[in-house]
Amino acid sequence: MKVLHLLKTAVGASWALRQTRELIKLGVEVHLALPDGPMVEKYRSQGVKVHILQTALNIKKPWANIKLFRQFRQLVADVQPDIIHSHFVATTLTMRLALGRNHPIPRIFHVPGPLHLEHGLFRRVDLWTASKADYWLASCEWTRQCYLKNGIDSERLGLAYYGVDxxxxxxxxxxxxxxxxxxxxxxxxxxxxxxxxxxxxxxxxxxxxxxxxxxxxxxxxxxxxxxxxxxxxxxxxxxxxxxxxxxxxxxxxxxxxxxxxxxxxxxxxxxxxxxxxxxxxxxxxxxxxxxxxxxxxxxxxxxxxxxxxxxxxxxxxxxxxxxxxxxxxxxxxxxxxxxxxxxxxxxxxxxxxxxxxxLNVKNNAGDIARYYQALLSEHALSPRTNQESHCETSA
Missing domain, CATH: 3.40.50.2000 (Glycogen Phosphorylase B;)
Known part of the structure; x- marks a missing residue:
């Protein structure tokens, strides 16, 4: 399985390094598009195939997105991923707008936090730009419930925390x-x-x-x-x-x-x-x-x-x-x-x-890998909720 991840920063965001590292251990071929920066070599050292490209939508200079969309489409054509996995609102918008509503590759928005969902305009932008190729991974239960309340089918929605060592x-x-x-x-x-x-x-x-x-x-x-x-x-x-x-x-x-x-x-x-x-x-x-x-x-x-x-x-x-x-x-x-x-x-x-x-990153990577498999086989994934986790922990 080949997955293209999208990040808007190569400074910090160590959670992404942990996640991609563990996915590689599970047999996923991980490609990563991100701008140049101090984290790039750390990704490479873990076996991530790095592509230097800032994929975040440019809000201040919208005309620059014409070139960005062209570069992104070329990257997807070169990598030919089975799944595209985006971690930010701005990279998700690029992914959706550049590829259009009819592109066949499944696209995941792994939602890093609830902030954009708490404000009507930004929440609607997320929902309106999505098409049948789009899926979501919430990283907390509040986010998952918010998408359900806003009409996203449970079969298009999973839960996977950003884990830690x-x-x-x-x-x-x-x-x-x-x-x-x-x-x-x-x-x-x-x-x-x-x-x-x-x-x-x-x-x-x-x-x-x-x-x-x-x-x-x-x-x-x-x-x-x-x-x-x-x-x-x-x-x-x-x-x-x-x-x-x-x-x-x-x-x-x-x-x-x-x-x-x-x-x-x-x-x-x-x-x-x-x-x-x-x-x-x-x-x-x-x-x-x-x-x-x-x-x-x-x-x-x-x-x-x-x-x-x-x-x-x-x-x-x-x-x-x-x-x-x-x-x-x-x-x-x-x-x-x-x-x-x-x-x-x-x-x-x-x-x-x-x-x-x-929040064990090994468990979280397993959740994501199972979601990948479920998505490609068109089966829904039952999320590992905190209630279930607490029961298992207390046992």
Whole structure:
């Protein structure tokens, strides 16, 4: 079986490297179209057949798409894949528009997150440009349900998470943060590890996508009773959003309770997770996000109730789930977690078991390979849901 994957970036996106690596182990001949960049040689080293081409639709220069579509059609003619597998909205639109509605090769849009589905215009563009050759792989249950509610037949829709190497998420508590930022050993430490994404004003957003401002507000509330509370923000601005990053730091500096520490981008994330009492992911839109990292690092986890977070965070089982953009509810969850260390330990252990099964890249690659086979044999694939996974994990 020969599959052509489409990526819009060769910077980061390590999830794609893991996925293609495991698919090759399962006997899939993987071709990959992406722009030149630092990840290219890593793909080649894993046996991926790389084709240098930026396949993302050019919105700012629509006339440039004429050449892009021609190049893409030539690539498909040269590779002659059995399936085309796209991982971004922009690459999916190129795939569909360049090949047209009657092209015979099956095309999969592996949906990386729910953001475009949460907004009517972008959701309709996805649905309107699809034809009988198009199929979808959701990467969380929310996304799968959204497509079903919007009329996509279950036989055209699968579920496959973007997995991780479970064994790579075991850090050691070396006390780095405590030493570097002079944090007392007995002080409670919570943290968020994420890039800073500015609000998208054209989507009506007033706060950043990752909910950093909500966490600052919540810490200010909790620290009125726990004045020694420390909140660590690990991560820098995404792209050219330095102004937004600075504005978030300025917002935290205005608060009178709690201590806020911004470390910028770090490369010792697993060791940092090991130092946290609680990991917080208060995103306004998300797939499974950083929750899988904190759970696999053995850290008690609080998330907002959005996107794929509920696939991993089960209230009173694997963590705390709170409404998005609700600092008071978030503060209550933080206070409860800090006040109950045994509960933190229990939830973290149970969360690890669920994440280790549900997000294991070997399992996820198997899900995708089965979907390929089902698609080519015209049989529907029953998705491996988180409920089924949890039952198997608990057995």
């Amino acid at each position: 479970v064994e790579a998420h075991h850090g050691q508590n070396k006390g780095k943060l405590h030493q570097e930022f002079d944090i007392p050993d007995d002080a409670p430490v919570i943290g968020n590890i994420a890039y800073f994404y500015p609000p998208k004003k054209y989507l009506g957003q007033k706060r950043g996508l990752k909910g950093h401002e909500d966490l600052i507000d919540a810490v200010d509330l909790v620290a009125r009773q726990r004045p020694d509370l420390h909140c660590i923000f690990v991560g820098g601005p995404w792209g050219d959003s330095q102004d937004y990053f600075d504005s978030v730091k300025a917002y935290a500096a205005q608060k009178h309770h709690g201590r806020f520490i911004f470390t910028g981008t770090r490369h010792d994330v697993q060791d940092i997770y090991a130092e946290l009492d609680v990991a917080i992911h208060p995103s306004h839109s998300e797939n499974v996000g950083g929750a899988v990292e904190s759970l696999l690092s053995g850290v008690a986890t609080i998330t907002s109730n959005v996107g794929g977070f509920p696939d991993l965070i089960k209230p009173d089982q694997t963590g705390w789930l709170v409404p998005k953009a609700d600092p008071k509810a978030l503060a209550d969850a933080i206070a409860d977690a800090l006040a109950n260390p045994e509960k933190r330990q229990q939830f973290a252990a149970q969360g690890y078991e669920l994440a280790a099964y549900l």
